[in-house]
Amino acid sequence: MEDLRNSSLRFFSDQELCYADILSPAQARARIEVSVLNFLKILNASNPAISDLPLIERKLSNSRVSHDVLTELSSVFLSHSASTRSLMRSNAAxxxxxxxxxxxxxxxxxxxxxxxxxxxxxYKLLCDSSDLFPSQTDVNRSIQDVVALLRCSRYSLGIMASSRGLIAGRLLLQEPGKDVVDCSVSxxxxxxxxxxxxxLENLVLKTDARYLIIVEKHAIFQRLAEDRIFHQIPSILITAKGYPDMATRFLLHRLSLAFPDLAILALVDWNPAGLAILCTFKFGSVGMGLEAYRxxxxxxxxxxxxxxxxxxxxxxxxxxKPKDxxxxKSLMSSEILQDKHKEELALMVQRGRRAEIEALHFNGYDFLGKYLAKKIVQSDYI
Structure with a gap:
């Protein structure tokens, strides 16, 4: 299925779109070595110079939404427009x-x-080069720069995702050679x-669920799992405890490919941040535009x-809040929002108010399950 998606991506999409390859360790090392050799070649030329690093630009202005005609999936992609890292500019050195x-x-x-x-x-870089990497943000941005330069996934570079994600409900997981994990008894x-x-790529997956419900809040996930809502609504629950991490998004994508008839629904706060979380699950993020479709x-x-x-x-x-x-403003200026989502967002801004999922408990601690069941039965989602 992944090969089919890749071929359809190349055949049907704009040729200007750029994405990161998944490489073997040997192939990733080869790209690193070529980059180093090219840099040294310029340094050793008759007119030596320090070349700028041409990185795929990770900005909203360089992004677009690509629509896959086979899966009806929309993803954020970046074009080949490049920004540079230059040793000769003080702000980029x-x-x-x-x-x-x-x-x-x-x-x-x-x-x-x-x-x-x-x-x-x-922590390795902090101990080795603390003057260059005083914060985690510096490391994260530099990893994105390397991905943008080499055009290969961070996993190909040996960088593993840190996961905050949890899953529960009608799903059986099995690692090769290990016992089956029943997520309904977790x-x-x-x-x-x-x-x-x-x-995650090699997990054997089985389910009889009809719905996969993404839950923004950890506390709400715990409430639904404790109430075993997945027996009332044949479902799988998944949470990243807020803004989605790579591993949770990767598993969600895998489930969507393994079970294409599974309806994937999001329960988020009614505020701009909740909608941004939904859009990250749905489209990927501009910062990871080279890898977003995965x-x-x-x-x-x-x-x-x-x-x-x-x-x-x-x-x-x-x-x-001002951050909201x-x-x-950022969501409104992007191309990713569909009209109904824009209407909801405009209403949030117009009212100047936000609502959190926990407020539903005003109607009783068992109300949340009834709310979900009614929305799903009425197919009340957009």
Missing amino acids: RAFVRVWKVMEMCNQILLQEKRVTQRELY GSSGHVISGDLNL YACNVKWLGLRADDLHLLPEESLVPL LQIA
Whole structure:
């Protein structure tokens, strides 16, 4: 199925679109070595120079939404427009050096046949080059720069996803050679999603669920799992405890391919951040535009939505924060929102209020399950 998606991507989409390859360790090391050799070649030329690094630009202005005609899946992609990291510009010199340092570390990781998380890589770089990498953000951006330069996935570079994700409900998981895990008996804590994408790729999956419900809030996930809502509604529950991490998105994408008839629904807060979380699951993110289509799936918005506000007490609606308005502005300026989502977002800004899922508990702690069942039966999602 993945091969089919890749071929359809190349055949039907705009040739300007750019994406990251999945490479073997040897192939990834070869790309690193070619980059180093090209750099040294320019340095040793008769007119030596330090070349700029041409990176695929990770900005909204360089992104677009590509529609796959076979799967009806929409994903964020980047075009071939490049930005540069230059040693000769004071505001980019440190970022320029960071790219080479992270590539060096990745080469060592691949040589040792290891995999590390971004957090582990941060501490390694902090101890080795603290002046270059004072924060985790510096490491994360440099990893994205290396991906944008080499055009291969971070997993190909030996960087493993850190996972916050949990899953529960009508799903059987089995790692090769290990016992089957029944996610319906994992309790309110759910089953922890591994950060090893290779392991997730090779899981044997079985389900009789009809719905997969993405839950923004960890506490709401726990409530639904404790109430065993998946026996009332034949479903799988999944949460990333807020903004989605790579591993949770990867597993969700895998489930969407393995079970194409599974309706994927999102339960998020009625605020711009909730809609941004939904869009990240649905389209991927601009920052990961080179890899986005491997982490996207066709998610529908179940709730909370404007027509649910009558279920909540007025006192539970709190003012939008400046960050909410900033997120709303960014979403409105993108091409990814469909009209109904834009209408919801415009209404949030117009009212200047936000609502959280927990406010539904005003109607009783067993109300949330009834709410979901009614919305699903009425096919009340967009």
